[in-house]
Amino acid sequence: MNYTEEYKRKLVTPEEAVKVVKSGDWVDYGSFTGSVVVLDKALATRRDELWDVKIRSCTRFTGIPEAAIVDPTREHFIYNGWQLSGYERKLSDQGLCSYIPIVYYEVPEYYRNYIDVDVAFIPVTPMDKHGFFNFGPQVSHTMAICEKAKKIVLEVNPNIPRCFGQEEAIHISKVDYIVEADYPIAEIPAAKPNDIDKKVASIIMEQLEDGCCLQLGIGGMPNAVGEMIANSDLKDLGIHTEMFVDSMVDMVEKGRVTGARKNIDRYKMVATFAGGTKKTYDFIDENPMCAFLPVNYTNNPNVIGQLDNFVSINNCIDVDLFGQINSESSGIRQISGTGGSICFALGAFQSRGGKGFICMTSTFSKGDKIFSRIRPTLEPGSAVTIHRGMAPSIVTEYGIANLKGKALWQRAEALISIAHPDFREELIKRAQEMGIWRKSNKR
Incomplete structure (x- = not known):
């Protein structure tokens, strides 16, 4: 298979990619430093076209999600978090983020057995010669999201480190659309001990x-x-x-x-x-x-x-x-x-x-x-x-x-x-x- 040709066929603009989202869908944004940025901004521009779109993320380190703040009524986008980062805490204080209680090691099975994913937006590294995109340093429950998703859209970012492990990469054959991005990975400096x-x-x-x-x-x-x-x-x-x-x-x-x-x-x-x-x-x-x-x-x-x-x-x-x-x-x-x-x-x-x-x-x-x-x-x-x-x-x-x-x-x-x-x-x-x-x- 010619992976380069397949990549070109699936490569679209962020604006085109987010058209896969329909009213009532559950959309996953990824986790930690791997939470989408350009796809979030593109989805936010569709506010007036969509209703009751539920978004899930986990400890988002990549800034306040645009889709959450463009809809203070939560009629169009309902943002939810498995664990709140500082950004999500601010949203929660404003009533714009709902917490999902968990036992963390169970989360992959929540996806596989209990919850729906209509669209997965996942940040990844550039494709390797074998046609795989690496999830970078946020393996967590990412593969479980992709397994459950009806549509998968990748946000390819060359700044994401490539990490070895298990369930750490997805093949291009499993992907519906690809968008390209180039933003720095969020840095999380450790708090200075007193x-x-x-x-x-x-x-x-x-x-x-x-x-x-x-x-x-x-x-x-x-x-x-x-x-x-x-x-x-x-x-x-x-x-x-x-x-x-x-x-x-x-x-x-x-x-x-x-x-x-x-x-x-x-x-x-x-x-x-x-x-x-x-x-x-x-x-x-x-x-x-x-x-x-x-x-x-x-x-x-x-x-x-x-x-x-x-x-x-x-x-x-x-x-x-x-x-x-x-x-x-x-x-x-x-x-x-x-x-x-x-x-x-x-x-x-x-x-x-x-x-x-x-x-x-x-x-x-x-x-x-x-x-x-x-x-x-x-x-x-x-x-x-x-x-x-x-x-x-x-x-x-x-x-x-x-x-x-x-x-x-x-x-x-x-x-x-x-x-x-x-x-x-x-x-x-x-x-x-x-x-x-x-x-x-x-x-």
């Missing part, structure tokens, strides 16, 4: 050992851990993570990560998507050390549990004295999403020698007021991201509270011991009122 983040990171560092396999979440605190690991004398570490980030590049370049002691996927750094700066995108491009795999593998607790000495490090927003962990909302305001924290908490528990950590600063501020992240109960409407029975160890700058196997009064005691000292007496009082404090508890 002194408290570094203190929490130093506590985590004491729990690490040679040969352990790491998962790091997003944010200043996991980034602080990554920086400390890169500058440590740890050796033969492994990576099996959801998101590949800049600090992992540093860990490899400084000799900390080899993957030599991994039980499965030896010598490979496994992830399902990447979000970082140009340093990360250059590193993962055609790098055989990196394996980008679908999320029903990377985040599957049964897979994670096969890795000995697996260490999961994630953030949260707040925790209550019962051990309920909220990582995604402030009351009813959706901030992000469930993400992979529950997947890795469960997987770390199944791992021989595994450890799961949910990290946070003990306090946060609003204006000139300081609040405790350890609360008597979660704020009404807040999501319980991790059930209290599944809760791993909680870490603040005051230490580690291991909640596994502990009664409610023991949990309250452990959590209050790592709360900020200024809030401990009030937390004890509230614990007493709720009947989860014993007089014999340590003060």
